[in-house]
Ligand SMILES: NC(=O)C1=CN([C@@H]2O[C@H](COP(=O)(O)OP(=O)(O)OC[C@H]3O[C@@H](n4cnc5c(N)ncnc54)[C@H](OP(=O)(O)O)[C@@H]3O)[C@@H](O)[C@H]2O)C=CC1
């Protein structure tokens with residue numbers, strides 16, 4: 001297995017901390033730097049929970065790639081910075097593995113064009129958990145047979161984007177196969193704005209935010225006399241790490257952009 005030199009953006013975050021652990025535990029992965037907008041210089045070991053990790057810290061991603069040779073950037077920052085970090089990595093010939101959510105269709109298209117032009121791999125994964133990827137695939141299968149669907153995503157209350165990247169991806173995948181339909185009663189009216197959730201191609205997406213939750217989603221289908229519910233729960237962030245590992249290994253072997261782990265799992 002070839003050695004892969006990795007930079008992580010957002011190392012002090014909930015996902016970033018897990019990713020640092022993953023890289024440390026994987027023989028052919030080597031953490032060469034981290035990008036942390038609030039800290040510049042010094043070492044990752046200066047921060048709580050990273051003792052012994054003598055890894056350089058850069059606040060400026062451009063400076064990071066000018067000084068450090070890297071193969072892959074793992075992007076685990078906030079929706080506001082995800083696009084900037086991904087584009088910067090590509091401009092330095094570094095392959096991005098993007099966990100950050102909140103990308104628009106236009107963002108994905110723009111990145112796809114850059115990857116094509118440069119012949120570089122990039123993976124954007126709205127959800128790295130294998131169970132969540134299966135939940136989306138199963139929901140897509142069900143969407144061929146049921147055209148009434150409501151997606152209910154439930155997350156911790158520190159989450160910045162709504163709906164979740166997973167919910168949007170699920171809706172996109174269902175929309176590829178579902179017979180178009182505007183759901184609910186033709187004359188339905190919200191007496192409180194937002195009561196019926198977000199409208200994606202006539203499907204509804206509901207976002208629940210509560211302390212105590214991590215990342216959960218159920219996709220409910222309905223037809224005469226029956227419902228079908230497909231549900232996935234992540235109880236911790238370690239649940240995402242086998243997907244991050246798969247994405248890092250895979251991004252080194254591709255020269256285009258892949259949006260969604262369902263496109264790379266066997
Ligand atoms: N694809 C997947 O499977 C998963 C994706 N996610 C997504 O990953 C992202 C991160 O989630 P999570 O870890 O929970 O969020 P956190 O808020 O815990 O972490 C984000 C981290 O990014 C840091 N940060 C913000 N801006 C910058 C910047 N410009 N440069 C460097 N670091 C920066 C923040 O620092 P500070 O707080 O100091 O500002 C923080 O440490 C979200 O978009 C989330 O939706 C989450 C879980 C799974």
Ligand SMILES: O=C(O)C1=N[C@H](C(=O)O)C[C@H](O)C1
Pocket residue numbers: 101126127128155159160163164165166167214215216
């Ligand atoms: O912010 C999170 O926590 C998560 N974000 C991703 C999303 O928006 O779908 C993936 C997972 O649901 C956890």
